[in-house]
Amino acid sequence: MRLNHLDFHVPDIAETADFFIRHFGLKLKDLRGNNGLAILEDDSGLEIVLSHAIAKFGTADQVEIGRQTYHIGFILPEKADVEAVHAGLIVAGAMLSGPPAVMRGGWLFYCTAPGNILVEVGWRPG
Template sequence: MRLNHLDLHSPVVTETATFFIEHLGFTLVETRGKDAFYRLADDAGMVLVISPPIAKLGGGDQVSLGLQTYHIGFLLPERLAVEDAYRRILPSGIRITEPEERHGAYVFYMVIPGNILVEIGQRPDA
């Protein structure tokens, strides 16, 4: 079995997709409807879908539901790349922590549009 895609629900689909494109290097592959569905991809072939919350399942997002440990994480090859990403993203005005040593990695966390928790880090063994 192979993971096909990851679908993140966001109440602000376009803003969330735009953040992934402008700050995290994803490419737009497809849109459907107005602010309804974005399919993105990265240079390693990861498929990321951004879509609205499913109302009949309760809607919401992981941060507002109190699931602060639920997040998506990206690895960079070296510590300097983490610091560069932090400096590049910081002016966007989102909530963001400073890079720090945590759980055997050098990481920072941010809450991007759509209230999605994202980790960017580097692990010595990765």
């Protein structure tokens, strides 16, 4: 069994999609409606779906509730890759936890993506 997709409810689908495409190399697989739903894909086939909050699932996203109730993580192949992503996020004015640091056996940092999604970016020695 493998994880197929994650669906994040965000207020601005285009802004959040652009963030993940520019900074994490995800590819736009499908865009539906006028800023209605975006499907992004990583290089291993995992899809990240960005959609608006749905009434039957509580009608709120993390911006609306004002909390980060989960986080996602990207693992990079080299320590230098973490530094490069961090530098790009600084230039873009992203919300960062601070510089990369040694945590839980790896080299990592956190940032907040549009939609109030907490993102962990790290490398771990193999």
